[in-house]
Amino acid sequence: MNMPTSVMRTVFFVSDGTGITAETLGHSLLSQFEGTHYRQVRVPFVDSPEKARDCVQRIQEAGQRDGLRPIVVSTLVSAAAAEALLETDALVLNLFATFIEPLEQELGCKASRTIGQSHGRANSEDYAARIEAVNFTLAHDDGVSDVDLDKSDVILVGVSRSGKTPTSLYLALQFGIKAANYPLIPEDFERNRLPGALAPHRHKLFGLSISPDRLTQIRQERRPDSRYAALENCRWEIDQAQKLMRREGVRWLDSTTKSIEEIAATLMQTVKLDRHTF
Known part of the structure; x- marks a missing residue:
């Protein structure tokens, strides 16, 4: 569906880390849709269900203001936090969930789902x-x-x-x-x-x-x-x-x-x- 170019839609990049990965991947996806305009909000360090619910409140407020469902690009590792983020009327794209489950099946083992693993001591x-x-x-x-x-x-x-x-x-x-x-x-x-x-x-x-x-x-x-x-x-x-x-x-x-x-x-x-x- 084509949107009028004057419409501003809010996109949230939500992460339990810095949010750079979510923002980078989100930009790559959104760049494929020409003529659309976004208000971008990065929400880093969402590492608990409580913080995810606080984020939900911000997402709901943005939706009410814009009159359009916000888009949420998430790289939350915690299943509990990711589930809490779903308690809102928004398009939620959890990029980790998209890839972790197929990898678990292919590798035959469960992911640790440890927050901050990509930036650890290694x-x-x-x-x-x-x-x-x-x-x-x-x-x-x-x-x-x-x-x-x-x-x-x-x-x-x-x-x-x-x-x-x-x-x-x-x-x-x-x-x-x-x-x-x-x-x-x-x-x-x-x-x-x-x-x-x-x-x-x-x-x-x-x-x-x-x-x-x-x-x-x-x-x-x-x-x-x-x-x-x-x-x-x-x-x-x-x-x-x-x-x-x-x-x-x-x-x-x-x-x-x-x-x-x-x-x-x-x-x-x-x-x-x-x-x-x-």
Whole structure:
């Protein structure tokens, strides 16, 4: 059934943990329905039937306000809490229940249904690796330091504001990848070569480019009406950066219409960085 585009419907992401998994999976599902509008509410740490009933109250209030049944995307592990969540007039999608029961049948054993299992002590080494990667990335942001670049997994290059910093931090936090980033500046274009500190690490370089119009828009927010943000200058810098990367054999992609997740996935596949998500 098609809904009028002016209708706002509330979606709850309910979890006994942070709610990130519920929200990520929920977004993936909802993105398949174009023209719909949602008011999103994340409800984390619902780890008891009592808290689930408090959540039910919020869901009912949202339904009364909207005049439409809310949608609830749940990753509750506790059967008692998940059952309490059903005491409301809403579409409740329990993603864990969808997959756990078939897995129990296939594996021939019962799931522990232990809250917080995915973030327990077994991941402590992975967590430490992520923190180490984030610290490394922050210390090597925007060419601040070229010390220990040999310890990096990848070095992002590109003109200022092309998306290097957010992509580097995402790689570090999500995958534990030590990602440095280095700006390509007019002096590099005039010398017609990469910054000297990067030459020994050419095999680790990956470039980001961006459309001139988008770059101008981003730079205007930082330095309005400056030469730095002028469309003509942005066009020149991007053109020079792309020529330099081609000449130096640096693999690169255009980040204009891509999300950080898409950039990271493409980068990891291109430079063959095999990491699992956390």
